[in-house]
Amino acid sequence: MKIAVVGGGISGLSIAYNLALRKAGEIHVYEKNWITYGSSTRSGSRFRVHFWSEENSRFAMESIKRLEKLAKKMDWNPIINRTGYLWLLSSEQEIEIFKKSNEMWRKLGVGGVLLTTEEVRERYPYINVDGLAGAFFGPQDGSFHHDYVCFGYYSLAKSLGVVFHQKTEVKDIVVSGGKVEGIKVGDEGLEKFDVVVLATGAWTNIIIEKTGIKLPVEPLKKEVCLTEPCRYFIKPLVIDLASSAYVTQTLKGEILGSIDYPLPQGLGDLETELGFVKAWARAVAKRIPILRNCRIMRTWAGYYMMSIDNSHIMGRDPEWPEGLYVAYGYSGHGFMMAPLVGELLAENILTGRVDELMKPFLPTRFKEDKLIPEKLVIG
Amino acid sequence: MPYDLDSSPNSSNEYRRIYFEFNKARLEGYFSEPLVISLYRNGVKAIGRSKKMYRWRGLYDLSPQNRTILVKANGVYVDPVVTPCRENLIVHSNTSKPVLVKLFSRFLTGHFQHHKFLRNKILWRFFVEAVSRYANLPNLFEATVEVNRSSRILDLSPDILIVGGGLAGLTAANLSSSLGLNVILVEESPWLGGRLRYDTIDVPGITIDRSEILNGLVRNLESRPNVKILLKTVFAGFFKDYAIAYSEDNATLYKIRSKAYILANGKIDLPCIFRNNDMPGVISASTILKMLNCYDVNPGKRALLLGYSEDSVRIGQQLKRAGVEVVIADNSDIHDRYSNPSLEVVDNLCEVRVAGGRSVEKAELYRRDGVREVLDIDFVVCSAFSNPDIKFAGQLNSKIIFIKDVGFIPIHNEFMELRDNVFIAGGATGSPYSILHSIEGEISALSSALKIGFKNLSGLLEEKVEEYLKKLREFNITWKEEVFKSYKSGYQARLDVPVSFKNIFISKPRRDAFICFCEDVTTEDIIRVVHLEEFKLLELVKRGLGICTGRCQGRLCMINASIYISHLYNLDPNRIGLTRIRSPGISLPIHVLELGEGA
Numbered sequence A: 001m002k003i004a005v006v007g008g009g010i011s012g013l014s015i016a017y018n019l020a021l022r023k024a025g026e027i028h029v030y031e032k033n034w035i036t037y038g039s040s041t042r043s044g045s046r047f048r049v050h051f052w053s054e055e056n057s058r059f060a061m062e063s064i065k066r067l068e069k070l071a072k073k074m075d076w077n078p079i080i081n082r083t084g085y086l087w088l089l090s091s092e093q094e095i096e097i098f099k100k101s102n103e104m105w106r107k108l109g110v111g112g113v114l115l116t117t118e119e120v121r122e123r124y125p126y127i128n129v130d131g132l133a134g135a136f137f138g139p140q141d142g143s144f145h146h147d148y149v150c151f152g153y154y155s156l157a158k159s160l161g162v163v164f165h166q167k168t169e170v171k172d173i174v175v176s177g178g179k180v181e182g183i184k185v186g187d188e189g190l191e192k193f194d195v196v197v198l199a200t201g202a203w204t205n206i207i208i209e210k211t212g213i214k215l216p217v218e219p220l221k222k223e224v225c226l227t228e229p230c231r232y233f234i235k236p237l238v239i240d241l242a243s244s245a246y247v248t249q250t251l252k253g254e255i256l257g258s259i260d261y262p263l264p265q266g267l268g269d270l271e272t273e274l275g276f277v278k279a280w281a282r283a284v285a286k287r288i289p290i291l292r293n294c295r296i297m298r299t300w301a302g303y304y305m306m307s308i309d310n311s312h313i314m315g316r317d318p319e320w321p322e323g324l325y326v327a328y329g330y331s332g333h334g335f336m337m338a339p340l341v342g343e344l345l346a347e348n349i350l351t352g353r354v355d356e357l358m359k360p361f362l363p364t365r366f367k368e369d370k371l372i373p374e375k376l377v378i379g
Numbered sequence B: 001m002p003y004d005l006d007s008s009p010n011s012s013n014e015y016r017r018i019y020f021e022f023n024k025a026r027l028e029g030y031f032s033e034p035l036v037i038s039l040y041r042n043g044v045k046a047i048g049r050s051k052k053m054y055r056w057r058g059l060y061d062l063s064p065q066n067r068t069i070l071v072k073a074n075g076v077y078v079d080p081v082v083t084p085c086r087e088n089l090i091v092h093s094n095t096s097k098p099v100l101v102k103l104f105s106r107f108l109t110g111h112f113q114h115h116k117f118l119r120n121k122i123l124w125r126f127f128v129e130a131v132s133r134y135a136n137l138p139n140l141f142e143a144t145v146e147v148n149r150s151s152r153i154l155d156l157s158p159d160i161l162i163v164g165g166g167l168a169g170l171t172a173a174n175l176s177s178s179l180g181l182n183v184i185l186v187e188e189s190p191w192l193g194g195r196l197r198y199d200t201i202d203v204p205g206i207t208i209d210r211s212e213i214l215n216g217l218v219r220n221l222e223s224r225p226n227v228k229i230l231l232k233t234v235f236a237g238f239f240k241d242y243a244i245a246y247s248e249d250n251a252t253l254y255k256i257r258s259k260a261y262i263l264a265n266g267k268i269d270l271p272c273i274f275r276n277n278d279m280p281g282v283i284s285a286s287t288i289l290k291m292l293n294c295y296d297v298n299p300g301k302r303a304l305l306l307g308y309s310e311d312s313v314r315i316g317q318q319l320k321r322a323g324v325e326v327v328i329a330d331n332s333d334i335h336d337r338y339s340n341p342s343l344e345v346v347d348n349l350c351e352v353r354v355a356g357g358r359s360v361e362k363a364e365l366y367r368r369d370g371v372r373e374v375l376d377i378d379f380v381v382c383s384a385f386s387n388p389d390i391k392f393a394g395q396l397n398s399k400i401i402f403i404k405d406v407g408f409i410p411i412h413n414e415f416m417e418l419r420d421n422v423f424i425a426g427g428a429t430g431s432p433y434s435i436l437h438s439i440e441g442e443i444s445a446l447s448s449a450l451k452i453g454f455k456n457l458s459g460l461l462e463e464k465v466e467e468y469l470k471k472l473r474e475f476n477i478t479w480k481e482e483v484f485k486s487y488k489s490g491y492q493a494r495l496d497v498p499v500s501f502k503n504i505f506i507s508k509p510r511r512d513a514f515i516c517f518c519e520d521v522t523t524e525d526i527i528r529v530v531h532l533e534e535f536k537l538l539e540l541v542k543r544g545l546g547i548c549t550g551r552c553q554g555r556l557c558m559i560n561a562s563i564y565i566s567h568l569y570n571l572d573p574n575r576i577g578l579t580r581i582r583s584p585g586i587s588l589p590i591h592v593l594e595l596g597e598g599a
């Protein structure tokens, strides 16, 4: 079989690797810039297993297990570190929500702890607890290095014979007789393929709409701030639910974070705004006052690909042209899902089997009205 | 008066002798000069340690944008390049090296994390612990939060914002303000004049009266109410909603919306690549000139100048006049020696290695013909290669192309236009001589005024451009044609031009020849990732190694990394490319950013 994977982000790389591992045939990855260019190199590099919906929680749990296992095989150390997530809660209502979710998480074997403000002050003396009602700590969550994970997949895939075409944009998908015939690359003619997988992140609508398919997914710009490196002290990812600001520290020492800030929907430029930087600075200076002593060194922007239920989409709709698959719409928590997406989608492509974990995330859920509402979206 | 050319530290009231303390030693300096200069005066070259390997680090360049070392002054982490020396300042820097680092320094390479054994769960925990505990980074808990009473955020909305107070910037300011436009000029150093203040940048054979030109321009600007000059203020580039500048001196952040911008921010002296090139005592050419001509500091007794060029010969002569013994070293065959045969030149080098402890003491020069020479030296001047400062062109996503024997140049047209309302002039365009810089200043001012709506200036602009093109032909600067053409038509990289680079002095990748000084990345690390994954794109190498992501934001390493990879694979640097440059261009304190408007 000849398979084209479009997009060299974490999804595309994971899909290509898993296909190659299963000896699927001739696999080509097309990336319009360089691998990792899209959201994958712009992410916050954090994973969690604590989601609002059980489907997402289960999916993330399995996905991280896959990544941890694979880490031993990779040439690049993905630097997986279970540092935990600390959700700062400002109202009884928020505490109730986490209490209820924690029951679900406990059933899945990943229960966390609810902390009082006193306990927060004791365990994280650098956090200003003014106005807090409590906190939730999820010890199973943590961080990885996004570029190293991508490069790890890339080098494994390459060694299994996957062909990479960087700086090569796929312009169109050619369909005939209800079946995918191939793709058009640049100005050249048709490249024949039996299967085309779109893992094109925020740019998916541009290409999928050419085949007449429309799904309720929109890119949303998100910006990130990074400070100068300082001695490591913020271990978990700290999220202040009230301001939706988050803060975390990389092993290199930089403090990274973002805040919900009104930015335009849709694809546009990836420039960042001083207004955003100030909003984040104000929020973190209030929550972690010692950061006043730190300097913001860099900002960047990327896209969350938001589906209407904030959960990702993978697989195909039987009404689509035969041989067309997608994996996108991650709504800001896609990096951690991609290891499992790659595995399940590869199996689905090769055997037609739809795994229990994958079933809820099929693109058909929108017309069947079986949404997976996800309320815990960060940033 | 900071811009008075004849002032020397001793002749002015400003420069009072004062006492300060560095790591418990009582030292003498001059009031308000940069702390690094005071330290150098006292023979303190090794100021701090590097982040991972704890190698000694000292002054390389006097630009506040590099932030290569931080020290603690009165309990606050500061950059000794920007911090002025004050009476009784108590300065502290981390000079010890943890035992663990001593034992394991062999493993602290940039590609160390790729070692497979680190995936072992127990070792991994140990490694994470070590990284978090032993990296030489500021500990926020050991510093006091700096509260500057005067810190504030101010809005500026001039007609023209000019970045850089060198000849090009001053000329542009002079012309545009004479038209009645509101002009703001930001300059990062404490004086106006840029290179003109400390160097002659004339065409060989033509001399200009620097002080007369400079004082004339400054007098004009000072007499005009529509000109505002912000000294010691660093332009930090463009966000989508504002351009910004920051003054460390009074902790003021300027939010700028200007009708037009002129980038006249000059060139950067890039570090040379040789063995132990991170050692204290390795100093950029412009810094040496500032030491000699602005701060009255004797840089040393015996100098090794890297790179043979008009510029380095001129620096060599100045050093000689100051009583320094000078040897110039070059990596190519020098046939045509410029005037002044009294300077000793060693050419055809394939490798340079310096040695020493807290400062360079010796240099070993290896010639291609096998001859090895050992010199006693006490400082090294990196004068082989300077490149236009491409930071802001990069932030604006302008195309930047590599031109053989010149460097990476932001492409612009003959009207000095970089992008709709952003113009560029002077050394920042790559032009070599002051005569060109002043014409470019005028053209950029006229183009900006035209953009703002002064339609009647188009005739004058055409004339100036005519004159400019004539001058370029006269000096035989043909590469500018290529730049102008690329602006119109888009550049097509020629992919196989072999190029030689003037600042590379190693014959193969070495683990003591550094590319990135913030993250301790060596030429050997670079080559590992390039080999491992065939990463022949700087964007990928950056992600693999963390170059261009340290405190200097790639200012010192980005171009060097690109040309080093080109050098190894004999590829056009246009193919390796540069990386995206992000805002802000300098790091901004959170305690200022959090302030409300107009506070």
Ligand SMILES: Cc1cc2nc3c(=O)[nH]c(=O)nc-3n(C[C@H](O)[C@H](O)[C@H](O)COP(=O)(O)OP(=O)(O)OC[C@H]3O[C@@H](n4cnc5c(N)ncnc54)[C@H](O)[C@@H]3O)c2cc1C
Pocket: A006, A007, A008, A009, A010, A011, A012, A030, A031, A032, A033, A034, A035, A036, A037, A038, A039, A040, A041, A042, A043, A044, A045, A046, A047, A168, A169, A170, A171, A199, A200, A201, A202, A203, A204, A207, A222, A223, A224, A258, A301, A302, A303, A304, A327, A328, A330, A331, A332, A333, A334, A335, A336, A337
């Ligand atoms: C600011 C920010 C923070 C985030 N934080 C986290 C986090 O902490 N944890 C987490 O798990 N997730 C996080 N995410 C989300 C995560 O980054 C994404 O969900 C994930 O990277 C998506 O990967 P992808 O491969 O699907 O898409 P992308 O990485 O965007 O890759 C798509 C690729 O396709 C290429 N492409 C597009 N069109 C074409 C074409 N026509 N031809 C060829 N190539 C094409 C693009 O160039 C791009 O490289 C964050 C995202 C952002 C923006």
